[in-house]
Amino acid sequence: MSDAGDGKGATLSEDELGARLKAYEGRRATVSGRGRDPVNTPMIRHWCEAMGDTNPAYAGPDAIAPPTMLQAWTMGGLSGHEGRTGDYDELLTLLDEAGCTSVVATDCEQEYVRPLRPGDEITFDTVIESVSERKTTKLGTGYFVTTRTDVRAGRALVGTHRFRILKYAPVRRRKPEQAARRPRPVVNRDNAGFWEGVERHRLLIQRCTDCATLRFPWLPGCNKCGSPDWDTVEASGEGTVYSYVVMHHPPFPAFSPPYAVALIELAEGVRMISDVVGVPCDKVRIGMPVRLEFQVYDDELVLPVFRAREEETV
Structure with a gap:
């Protein structure tokens, strides 16, 4: 140094x-x-x-x-x-x-x-x-x-x-020809199964095998009954915008503000944070129907995002 x-x-x-x-x-x-x-x-x-x-x-x-x-x-x-x-x-x-x-x-x-x-x-x-x-x-x-x-x-x-x-x-400088990469998710022992599913283009939700409660994000135990035992169900991909923010500042490499970040309520009842794509950020609205898709950013990174349904963007 x-x-x-x-x-x-x-x-x-x-x-x-x-x-x-x-x-x-x-x-x-x-x-x-x-x-x-x-x-x-x-x-x-x-x-x-x-x-x-x-x-x-x-x-x-x-x-x-x-x-x-x-x-x-x-x-x-x-x-x-x-x-x-x-x-x-x-x-x-x-x-x-x-x-x-x-x-x-x-x-x-x-x-x-x-x-x-x-x-x-x-x-x-x-x-x-x-x-x-x-x-x-x-x-x-x-x-x-x-x-x-x-x-x-x-x-x-x-x-x-x-x-x-x-x-x-x-890092103080970047080669002009080197495009900024999206940040990598932090993968640990509690959420590794979720990211493995995303790599296969499957959105997996944890389900308690004792009380059948669904939970997201992934946790080591059920937040309703406390049981450590669980399996998974695959999300249908349907959801609605529960809440959202439009990011203007600060700018981050690999992101081009303004853009919408939303709390999506899935049809299964759990909520997750993700990008809303396919519609200008100023057109995003609470209650807007969205559909899951998987976006490939590079050879290493796949992320779940939600596209506004076509009938809502007309």
Whole structure:
């Protein structure tokens, strides 16, 4: 990274920088952090309304918190939280000085030990779990940094949250003849089956084999009955525009604003986000019938999109 800025990181060789970054592994980012609020019913209700999750386990006198809210109880807000050390900030500063001035969140993983219930007081510790070797990505060259947060209610561990970012030096120039490529989807163990179906031009929806509830996006367990067992059904491809936005700014490579991004309600009852094609973006309307098709962008990328029905575009 010889083209880094004027900071200390610019004087380090790749091996020296890698060694300094690795020295941060195992260091504490937060010690004895405390949730700003106990687990509470209003936050659970707001979360469920935003997610459209009607699981009865999250309401009533015996309510539990949705497991995926795990990180929400540890957020410090604009003022941060007590217990934060300077090690994580030092690590990010070192990467900034080495030219890795851009950041993007790449993925998170959660493990659940027991449910959280209203009234639980949350404490947590965060450790810098790993810093990768230097990686070259389509965004640029940089390092993946993973933190692990152990969340407790009282002294009991209730779950673990891993959060991974990429700190990178952005690509500064592109050959004029090189066309920008669409971003690749993030494929993980929970959604790999969906993307395998898309490659075969099939839109697969998960179905709980215990209660038959359909769900999308793909999840490791049923958000109605909690069962981890599931199979799939293939969507018919018919749907309507449930909601939409027209993107004007900011511009991204491989996208030409303005364009419409819609929340599509499939005939099966689940909803997914996708592009609406075949009609000018200012003609997209809530309730507009659409039909699934698969668009091939390059040798590696196939995406499901929705085309406005011909009778709606006349």
